[in-house]
Amino acid sequence: MLQIAGFLGGQAPFDALADGDLDRLVSRVDVEYFAAGATVVAEDVERLEHLWVVRTGALEVLDRGRVVDLLGPGDMFGHLWLLAGLPPRLLVRAHEESLLLRVPDPRGYLERPDLLRFAAVPAHAGGARFTGSDVVVTDRRLDQVMRPVVWAAADEPVRVVADRIGAAGQSCALVRVTGGTGIVTDNDFRRHVATGRVDADAPVVGLATVPALTVDVAASRAAALLCMVEHGVHHLVVTDAGVPVGIVRVVDLARAELRDPILVRAAVANATSVDELADAARLLPTTIGELSDDGVPATRIGAVHAAVVDAVVRRVLELRHDPVLDGVRLSWVLLGSLARREPLPLSDVDTALVWDDTPDDAAAAIRSAAREVLRDVQRCGLALCTNGANAHNPLFSRSRSGWVEAARRWQDDPTAENALLLSAMVADSRPLTEPALGHALTDRIGSHTRTTQFLRAMLSEALAWRPPIGFVRDFVVQHTGEHRGQLDLKAGGLMPVVGLARWIAVVSGDASGTTPDRIRRGVEVGLLSANEADMLVGGFVDAYSLLLAHEVAAVRAGSPVSTFIAPGDLGPLTRRHLRESFRAIALIQGRVDRDWMMRVR
Numbered sequence: 001m002l003q004i005a006g007f008l009g010g011q012a013p014f015d016a017l018a019d020g021d022l023d024r025l026v027s028r029v030d031v032e033y034f035a036a037g038a039t040v041v042a043e044d045v046e047r048l049e050h051l052w053v054v055r056t057g058a059l060e061v062l063d064r065g066r067v068v069d070l071l072g073p074g075d076m077f078g079h080l081w082l083l084a085g086l087p088p089r090l091l092v093r094a095h096e097e098s099l100l101l102r103v104p105d106p107r108g109y110l111e112r113p114d115l116l117r118f119a120a121v122p123a124h125a126g127g128a129r130f131t132g133s134d135v136v137v138t139d140r141r142l143d144q145v146m147r148p149v150v151w152a153a154a155d156e157p158v159r160v161v162a163d164r165i166g167a168a169g170q171s172c173a174l175v176r177v178t179g180g181t182g183i184v185t186d187n188d189f190r191r192h193v194a195t196g197r198v199d200a201d202a203p204v205v206g207l208a209t210v211p212a213l214t215v216d217v218a219a220s221r222a223a224a225l226l227c228m229v230e231h232g233v234h235h236l237v238v239t240d241a242g243v244p245v246g247i248v249r250v251v252d253l254a255r256a257e258l259r260d261p262i263l264v265r266a267a268v269a270n271a272t273s274v275d276e277l278a279d280a281a282r283l284l285p286t287t288i289g290e291l292s293d294d295g296v297p298a299t300r301i302g303a304v305h306a307a308v309v310d311a312v313v314r315r316v317l318e319l320r321h322d323p324v325l326d327g328v329r330l331s332w333v334l335l336g337s338l339a340r341r342e343p344l345p346l347s348d349v350d351t352a353l354v355w356d357d358t359p360d361d362a363a364a365a366i367r368s369a370a371r372e373v374l375r376d377v378q379r380c381g382l383a384l385c386t387n388g389a390n391a392h393n394p395l396f397s398r399s400r401s402g403w404v405e406a407a408r409r410w411q412d413d414p415t416a417e418n419a420l421l422l423s424a425m426v427a428d429s430r431p432l433t434e435p436a437l438g439h440a441l442t443d444r445i446g447s448h449t450r451t452t453q454f455l456r457a458m459l460s461e462a463l464a465w466r467p468p469i470g471f472v473r474d475f476v477v478q479h480t481g482e483h484r485g486q487l488d489l490k491a492g493g494l495m496p497v498v499g500l501a502r503w504i505a506v507v508s509g510d511a512s513g514t515t516p517d518r519i520r521r522g523v524e525v526g527l528l529s530a531n532e533a534d535m536l537v538g539g540f541v542d543a544y545s546l547l548l549a550h551e552v553a554a555v556r557a558g559s560p561v562s563t564f565i566a567p568g569d570l571g572p573l574t575r576r577h578l579r580e581s582f583r584a585i586a587l588i589q590g591r592v593d594r595d596w597m598m599r600v601r
Helices: 001-010 019-027 079-084 159-167 188-195 223-229 256-270 274-281 284-293 298-319 362-377 400-412 419-425 452-463 489-508 515-524 531-558 572-600
Strands: 028-033 040-041 052-054 059-063 066-071 090-092 097-106 151-153 172-179 180-185 214-216 235-240 242-250 328-334 350-355 398-399 430-433
Touching: 001 019, 001 066, 001 097, 028 284, 028 489, 040 172, 040 531, 052 079, 079 223, 151 274, 159 172, 172 188, 172 242, 172 419, 180 188, 180 235, 214 223, 223 235, 235 256, 256 274, 256 284, 274 298, 284 298, 284 531, 298 328, 298 362, 298 531, 328 398, 350 400, 362 398, 398 400, 398 531, 400 452, 419 430, 419 452, 452 572, 489 515, 489 531, 531 572
Parallel strands: 151 172, 214 235, 350 398
Antiparallel strands: 028 097, 040 090, 052 097, 059 066, 059 090, 172 180, 235 242, 328 350, 328 430
16 A cells, blocks of 8 residues: 555645545555456446556557557546546557556545646546547648639630629639730739729739649648748649649638638738738747647648748848848848748747858948848847857858858868858758859759768768667656756757758758658668658657647747657657657667768769
8 A cells, every 4th residue: 555655646636635635545546457458448438437547567548449549657547537527538458467556536535635636637538639530630632622713815804704703603713824824813803903903894814913823633732721821822723734623712721720821921921011020920929829739730830830931031121121232132041940941939040141242341231231131030029040040140141152162161171160060051051032042052062072071070960969768768868957857859859860861961962852851862862761761751750740839838838948848748659659769760870870881872
């Protein structure tokens, strides 16, 4: 009994009970043994009178035959069904030989049942996360949601086309033009015809946007939504082998929660001042949270987030007319996670600047003007890089020839100060404006002048990020400081994969795409096997999804945001899966480290 008292009394919900109540609880506990495969809680039980705590072994939780959680020692289940008086929704069975502590409903015999801290217990049983159809947004094919096309000739009067759209119950028409297809929408009629700017008898081609934005019928609903967010439109032309076969609208793709990115993007585009732009940008955190609630995959949320930030920075550049910046051809470049389109909710906006070669005395004026632009970006609620990766910093703002020369020096001597750090940052870059000029950052790193010494040094830099795995079963966690007992999921989960993907980008000479894109490209160029790529992509997605959910929860709670997570806050199945993922990543790191030259050849 003393062992049971010590076991239960050290964890929620029983750890706040006085000694007398804990004794009363323990006196009513039964110890039950279950063989592997035995049913603990059936789905057809009318109601529960007990809750259970796992003492030893492991239990599987199944939803419609699918294992959705794994419970280990110390985990409690059945409490939600018990407290709510509802029948169990899930099947619980022994995954291996297990000892369970069966606790009768404690509310009837404790003197202070109000001290039970059920709120501190993870909702392993009965949570909405188990009912995938209730949580995950289904990705129906576009041909299942698209609408029929209303066609118009280029010379038809506006009023005739408007009547045809109304009669068909649609919101747009496609216009046949020489060499392609245009689109005219109800918004075009409101903005131009209703205001008297365009006569109702004028040819409709004058209202049309040419060419119309298209999406292939085989594309996913999520991909179509992202395309709308990136371009700030509400209609896409669905094509099959290049031929228009339908129209898809934003309202066809998503419920109200998913339309928010479109609304934010529209508010950004319509802002006429930095203050209005800041108001629009403040909608982004809420939108990210709602997308997360709606079950949108984390990597898709990251892509939407990046698209909106792109739009905000572009709008800042459009609103600020600086004679210095307007007088020189230059490219604004995003760095880091935003460049890879995989930011977390509170990621910094890392930027660089490339300009056409100009007299040396112009650099100071360009950087000073760039600082003012970034101050406007800050006013929009976007944080700049605290480590100095900002477009006004001389390290990250150079002429085109200056970037080329710097990259040459880093490759010739990767041991020089900051050479590997800056090479890594440049490899994660994406031009936001003037892409031909902005690619000067990566052109040199992707050139054939790279040395074996440089590639080895870049690989060593990538492999310095190690998954937090222990010698036996546990994670490697922080032993001191404010994050004691926690693991850094960014440093240990994301960065080992990001680092390898970045190295693949350098070796292949192609720095485009997300981390999963780069990993899959590694298979194409022979740097990874298909199985290795699958393991790395899976590990990245798992860690990224956990971090995004962690940051969303912290933002909502008004808590400090960090990349540290206590393993005990994760469900048993998640912990086990994470450990296996980390081990697989570490194994692949070792293989690449050992035979990288053979892979490069």
